[in-house]
Amino acid sequence: MVAHVFYPGVGGVEITSDILARGFMRHGAEVSVITNTAKPDQTRDFPYEVIRRPSPRRLFALVRRADVVFHNNPAISLWWPLALLRKPWMVSLRMWVTMPGQKLTRIQRLKYAAKYRIIQRADVIVANSKVLADHVEGDVEVIPNSYRDELFSVLDDEVRAPLxxxxxxxxxxxxxxxxxxxxxxxxxxxxxxxxxxxxxxxxxxxxxxxxxxxxxxxxxxxxxxxxxxxxxxxxxxxxxxxxxxxxxxxxxxxxxxxxxxxxxxxxxxxxxxxxxxxxxxxxxxxxxxxxxxxxxxxxxxxxxxxxxxxxxxxxxxxxRHKENIMVDRYYAAIERTLKEAGRGRNR
Missing domain, CATH: 3.40.50.2000 (Glycogen Phosphorylase B;)
Known part of the structure; x- marks a missing residue:
């Protein structure tokens, strides 16, 4: 799994990366997370391997040994080994590539056009909402985010203010x-x-x-x-x-x-x-x-x-949006990526 940001960040990509990595392990997968986020001062143990800011040599070796590469939001700076190795590749869109109505300079338009073309090379693309799915071309599956259901729930010991x-x-x-x-x-x-x-x-x-x-x-x-x-x-x-x-x-x-x-x-x-x-x-x-x-x-x-x-x-x-539901749908998409690698997209 490639996540351009990771712990100690607490945003959507960071949290879903951890949820999915743990969930994939429950399905029997061996998971490594590659990230551009530096090692924090306060460390935390994860049940999977976390590789932070790998050298080009190590990044290439990690991608080469993988059965499938999953970008939890496109990380273009970590994409380049896929251009050489052509591994089964799945991308999840969690943020806009370009904002709706965003004004771009000519250089920015060229930059983002290249990013869109790279994303289109993925074997399977998923997005967390319909609007994200609609802003890239081709067949995109919508898999909504989950929430941390072990943390957010109705509590019997709190009094709810009706107003x-x-x-x-x-x-x-x-x-x-x-x-x-x-x-x-x-x-x-x-x-x-x-x-x-x-x-x-x-x-x-x-x-x-x-x-x-x-x-x-x-x-x-x-x-x-x-x-x-x-x-x-x-x-x-x-x-x-x-x-x-x-x-x-x-x-x-x-x-x-x-x-x-x-x-x-x-x-x-x-x-x-x-x-x-x-x-x-x-x-x-x-x-x-x-x-x-x-x-x-x-x-x-x-x-x-x-x-x-x-x-x-x-x-x-x-x-309908519990963690296990999202994890199961993503793992099914990972399995489909393995089966469909190289089919139906211009790689």
Whole structure:
């Protein structure tokens, strides 16, 4: 397995690489993970081999000994041995190659055109959402992300606030948390007793705290900073609604699954891969539109029966995305890669 980023990072590629590596081992595979991520100061033991920043000679030897090479998101800097060895190769798309509507210079267009051509050489391509599958040519199987089901679940010892709203994620401009604060401020005077809990940290935190202070939300809003997954799950269990207000189209949005598994209704910006991640029981609002978000928040908070029904359906949605389901589908794709190597694609 090739993962351009890995532990100690905590992003989607890093987490899914570990989940899939462990899952493939349960299927009886021998797994090695090759990554560009340097060895961290605080080491961690893995049940599989992790090779960090290999020399060209070692990278070539590792690819040569493999029965199949799996890129968990394309890592072009680690691809070159495949041009010489023509090993069975599978690629999983987890992030945009180019963002929708992204403006590119002539040099960038040439660079990304070459990257697309390299990806097209894979024997099997999978993507974690329909929109990612649609932005490359050819036959692409959609295998949605899973969530860490041992960490996110409904807890019997937490009391859920019926008017509790939460955000869980990075506090950066592209995540659109300012839209959520603006929408929540419009609820003041309409919905008595609601609360907004913001979990996460990032470069926009100070600006967002200032915005919240000026918005009239008062004690209704709380910033908790970054939290570990166990505490994040407890916070989700204390709330009824989770908002994902992303300005930029997310490739997927695993936080939607985590929220659903914790028994929350998700309101999401209706673009990118979020509709796939959130499910049909979730509520989409017009991206970049705080008034649309306010309207949907107000409607849900005013209708506890609707919230209860959607929370029940959210658990069903989460159960369809457990780790073992994703692992089994990926392993089936790995087996198909071995059978179809060299067929149907211009290698």
């Amino acid at each position: 509790g709203i939460a955000y869980l994620g990075r506090l950066s401009e592209d995540k659109g948390v300012d839209l959520l604060i603006q929408a929540a401020a419009e609820l003041v005077g309409d919905i008595e007793g609601f609360s907004l809990t913001i979990v996460g940290d990032g470069p926009e935190r100070e600006r967002l705290e200032n915005l919240a202070g000026k918005s009239g939300l008062g004690t209704a809003v709380t910033f908790l900073g970054s939290q570990g997954p166990e505490e994040a799950n407890r916070i989700l269990n204390r709330n009824s609604i989770v908002v994902i207000p992303s300005r930029m189209p997310e490739p997927f949005g695993t936080v939607a699954l985590e929220a659903a598994a914790a028994g929350c209704v998700v309101i999401y910006a209706n673009h990118g891969g979020l509709p796939d991640a959130a499910g049909s029981q979730a509520v989409g609002f017009s991206p970049l539109d705080s008034k649309s978000l306010h309207s949907h928040l107000r409607a849900l908070l005013s209708n506890p029966d609707d919230v209860f029904a959607r929370r029940r359906d959210a658990l069903t949605h989460a159960n």
